[in-house]
Amino acid sequence: MERLRDEQVELMCANCSAELAQEYCSRCGQRRIHPQDLSAYHFLRELAGKVANFHAKFKTLRTLRALLIPGLLTAKYLAGRRQPYRSPFKLYLVCAAIFFVSAPVAGFRLASMLESDPSGPLSRLVSARAAERALDRPLFNARFDIRVQPIYTATLGTVAIAFALMLQLLFGKEDKPYGAHLTFALHYVSFMYLVTIAAGASRTIGVSMGTATIAGYALLVPYLILALKRVYSERTGEILLKAGALLLLSFAFNNVAAFAAIRLTLALD
Numbered sequence: 198m199e200r201l202r203d204e205q206v207e208l209m210c211a212n213c214s215a216e217l218a219q220e221y222c223s224r225c226g227q228r229r230i231h232p233q234d235l236s237a238y239h240f241l242r243e244l245a246g247k248v249a250n251f252h253a254k255f256k257t258l259r260t261l262r263a264l265l266i267p268g269l270l271t272a273k274y275l276a277g278r279r280q281p282y283r284s285p286f287k288l289y290l291v292c293a294a295i296f297f298v299s300a301p302v303a304g305f306r307l308a309s310m311l312e313s314d315p316s317g318p319l320s321r322l323v324s325a326r327a328a329e330r331a332l333d334r335p336l337f338n339a340r341f342d343i344r345v346q347p348i349y350t351a352t353l354g355t356v357a358i359a360f361a362l363m364l365q366l367l368f369g370k371e372d373k374p375y376g377a378h379l380t381f382a383l384h385y386v387s388f389m390y391l392v393t394i395a396a397g398a399s400r401t402i403g404v405s406m407g408t409a410t411i412a413g414y415a416l417l418v419p420y421l422i423l424a425l426k427r428v429y430s431e432r433t434g435e436i437l438l439k440a441g442a443l444l445l446l447s448f449a450f451n452n453v454a455a456f457a458a459i460r461l462t463l464a465l466d
Contacts, residue, residue, distance in 0.1 A: 210222040210224065210225060210227060210229075211227070211230045212225050212227040213225045213227070217229060256281065256282065256283060257283055257291055259281060259282065260282040260283040260288055260291075261288075261291070261292075261391075263282060264288065264292075264384060264387060264388055264391070265388075267419075267420045267421075267422075267423035267424035267426075267427060268381075268384075268423060268424035268425070268426070268427030268428045269427065270282060270285075270288075270384050271285075271380050271381045271384050271424065271427075271428050272427050272428055274380050275373075275377055275380065275428070285379070285380045285383035285384055285387075286383060288383065288384065288387050289354070289357070289383045289386060289387050290350075291387075292386075292387040292388075292390040292391060293350045293353070293390060295390065295391070295394065296390040296391075296393065296394055297346040297350075299394045299397075299398070300342065300346070306338070306342050307323065307337075307338045307341040307342055307345075308338050319459070322463060323337070323341075323463065326463050341462055341463070344462050344465060345458055345459065345462040348458045348461050348462050348465075349454070349455070349458040352454040352455075352457050352458045352461075353386060353451075353454050353458075355454065356386060356447070356450040356451060356454050357379065357382040357383050357385075357386045358379070358382070359446075359450055360382040360385065360386070360443070360446070360447060360450065361375060361378040361379040361381070361382040362375075362378075363442075363443060363446055364378035364381060364382065364443070365378045367439045367442065367443070368429050368431070368439070371429060371430065371431075381424070381428055384424075385420075385421065385424065385447075388417075388420060389417065389447075389451075392413050392416050392417055393413065395413070395416075396409040396410065396412060396413035397409070399412065414444075417444070418440075418444060421440050421443060421444060422436060422437065422440045425439065425440055425443075
């Protein structure tokens with residue numbers, strides 16, 4: 198009789214008493230209670246999971262700190278010293294996530310874009326699109342801000358791919374595989390995310406957009422030159438010429454990516 202009662206209890210969620218057909222309750226989400234959940238082994242395994250999670254967060258912080266040193270992460274990755282750091286693609290996603298969490302501060306919101314373009318083509322396009330969708334402006338802006346994030350991440354990812362192709366073209370005589378150039382590009386774009394956050398945040402303390410943009414490039418230009426110097430074994434003069442070409446191309450690519458992300462988001466909104 199007692200065994201039957203225990204079996205009936207197992208079919209009910211201990212938290213909300215709902216019928217429990219799966220491992221997790223469909224009503225409140227709590228996991229099914231098992232007798233071994235109170236064992237010493239279970240608590241040790243849970244502790245190990247928490248320690249592993251802490252180690253993963255520390256690894257991310259270590260990678261971000263290394264990213265601030267031009268070319269260091271790329272050089273270590275290409276040399277095979279990869280275990281202490283996040284992979285280039287994971288780092289790119291982490292920096293993209295940081296960027297969009299910081300979007301209100303960085304100014305990457307539709308409202309901020311419209312402030313910089315009060316009567317230009319973007320304002321006219323947004324007004325027409327909002328009227329077409331019969332949405333008031335705050336709701337339209339909120340929908341745009343949510344949808345533009347994954348789209349911009351994807352378009353900036355294509356910038357990294359194009360940047361890597363340019364690296365392969367400019368440094369072809371070093372006979373590095375495309376993956377090496379893509380690693381450099383992903384690290385550079387990740388750093389670009391962080392610089393964009395810093396430049397956008399400076400506007401909250403009264404710095405003008407023009408000054409913030411100049412300050413951003415004042416960080417990106419020496420970073421790119423020093424990173425190229427660390428990763429590619431060419432003379433300083435050649436590095437400077439190729440860095441100039443890459444900066445011009447990356448500026449063009451970034452503008453195209455932002456334009457494409459905005460237009461595609463508006464088309465889907």
